[in-house]
Amino acid sequence: MHLLKLSVSLLVSLAVSCVQAARVPQYQQLPPLREQAAIQDAWTVERVSNVPQLLRKYEVDAWLMSQKEYAEDTVFWSLKSATQFSARRRTVDLFLANTVEDASFSYNWIDNTPEVWSELRSVLEAHNVSSIAVNADTDVAFSSGLHVGEFGKIVQELGPEWEKKLVVEPMVGVEFIGTMVPGRLEWYRRLQETAWAIITEAFSEAVIEPGITTTDDVRWWMRDKIQQLNYTTWFMPDVSILNAEDPFGDHPMTTDREVIQYGDLLHCDFGVTALGLNTDTQHMAYVLYPGESEDDIPEGYIGGLKQVNRLQDIVKSNMKVGTTGNDILKTSLKQMRNEGFDGKIYCHPIGDWGHSAGTLIGMFNLQEGVEVLGDLPLLDNTYYSVELYAEYFVAERNQTMNFYQEEDVYWNDEIKDWDWVWGRQEKFHLVRPPVDRVFRVQGP
Template identity: 35%
Template sequence: MTVTADRTVPDPTRTVPLPLREQADVRDRWLTQRLLDVLPGLMDRAGIDLWVVVGREYNEDPVLQTLLPATWLSARRRTILLFHRSDDGVTAAAVSRYPVGQFMPAWEADEQPGRTNEESQWAAVRRFVDQAAPRTIGIDVSATFAHADGLSHTEHDLLVAALGPHAEKLVSAEAVAIGWLETRLPEEIAAMHAMNRLVHQVIDEAYSPAVITVGQTTAADVAWWIRQRFADLGVDGWFQPTVGLQRAGSPLAEVRGTAVPSVPWDAVIEPGDLVHCDVGLSTLGLTTDTQRNGYVLRPGETAPPAGLVAALAVGNRMQDVTTAALQPGRTGDQVLAAARTAAAAEGIDGDVYSHPVGVHGHGAGPAIGMWDQQDGVPGAGSAEVRTDTVWALELCVRVPVPEWGGQLVRMALEQGIALTDRGVEYLDARQTELILIPSS
């Protein structure tokens, strides 16, 4: 890989979203820095000398998409990337029909007359491996993480055939793939601050008279407005936004052992409703995942009922005990157990189902519970928490509201946080007050 001098690029922490050309500059700069500064340590930690990432157009390995230049919106034909760890760092080579950014070209398609392109391409892989003489060769196969299981059956068979005796060195590159996907540069974390700030601004706008006409607008209307607003701003939603309502007289319903709001998803928003949204955007190759709550003031009200204010405070406390438990070296299951134990000691009735967020919304790395798995998550729950990662701190609490006749409210929160060697920091800011929505 040849590293070229950076040209002046915009600061994504100040302007999100950036124009597409400027986004490409930022993403390519990050890719170069990650290959130089992040990948060598990941390969050393995993004990892998050579990492092979293979994908074909329309069937890309999830990791491959994060290794390509920003102008490559997908693999082209068959794209093979080889990363060799040596004393000099990592040599990044491409066995591809077309040049791949700053990757060292390791194949000329017409260099072997009489062979098909496929035969010639795999022969180039074999030559590279022969010269590198690795002790271990990592490939993207994993029974635990879909993110690290991107090598298709066909490509696996072709790779094994091409490697010959080297095939005995094949091992899972799960640790490298997950580390690559979950580790964030300081510049990426700074950009995710700005991305979360944008999400919060869009939610504030959605929870306003500019969007909600109480008594007419439905929860579904608001969800579609948020998605359209993202598109208008030049960012993508990585899932369909959801907006839900809770109200006095409509108690939580039991669904598959979990208490959930019972108000229909397309109900009209009325005075006294608790409004909840779940939204996520994508830009710069990164994602967010956010939930926030608003209250529709009744005529004459200037503040929410004290019981709802208290419920949000309990949710904030659940965030506190979870972030206190989020310590590097612990597994996701250990963090979950510590958080739930601390919450129970304070009489908090709640669930934790937090997850990494970064390249993917439900990102690579340890799972800290799932909404339906509060005793631990097989496989993903045993992965270790590491620094320089970003999380969606996702959880809920159930609290009786006196003003609603003691009816339980499910206060669900989701907030981006970064875990660095300085500890946990909230991306932009967490919600500590209900957003007030006037009814007239």
């Protein structure tokens, strides 16, 4: 029975890969801003409704946030309405794990008078709150958003008896931000497809003319394309020429070969932002020589892409919910080396932020483990960027090269496993010489 299940799973995986390989990514148009706001606010309502359960999970009675305009708590950006652009006056949010009778579990004050504190104390007293989580952690950014001045104000206004009940539980903020409600997935897929579509066009003859186009030209074309589509981004697109003499990891932008040439292996690191969501993708492309086809890609490059695909599979298979990022990293690196190759793993949560809330599975410079953040448990119902590279010996260059990939995954609750948001790169993007350019090169 186990072998039968394994065979069925393998067939399904192969079928999905074939479908993905045949798909051509399309640009996904965003709805009007009013409609976007309604979509985002519906997601926020759903996320907030989960807070009491979250507080009970971590055994705290309440969760308190206080912030002033332009000095917002990190969590504010995941709580606010789509038409809020900052906190106003003093903005105070309080959530309760349990309520008396039919009272609300959620309270919000926007005030610049002392009344906010008296009303806050009244709510706390009415619900007999014995522990209040505040975002004052020293290590986790998503649970460190309470400014020191606001912390002092809370202590001053609530008094010593309530001060004793303030606690720091970093997983409340981490899990609130890190949990993706089901309704977000449809639009996250559209964002991911749009990112793929931009990369596909950028890494083509429509944008690149070998011998003329520079890596910087492509970066700015991608940035302009994002703007034309009414999307934005959380980091400047990066485009580079991969070569063994100037490894991407040490020098992200090659300086001696900025102009893209025939035969170059290109790399991009790229993401789009819309509807409060962020993507992160790394792909590679090959620049065909005149007269070449896909069959002429060096075998060493094809082998390198397959190797990094294998490392993706290894990491994804070891992403067990509840396991720490450091344990996933250790297990994955060991499996990789047992299979006879090397590389690096540096995966991160993604969603509300590009580098979002959750455990880290390595960092580029920390392959032995990541303090604090690597010790957090892996959550389900979240999104992750599986980011890594694999080393592969390229016989055509007589050198070992690094092959980079990054794709976003989501927790598929139906199969209780991680799945690619839109797909993963299993073939190189190709920059094909236009026919007229081929004739110019080959003619007298």
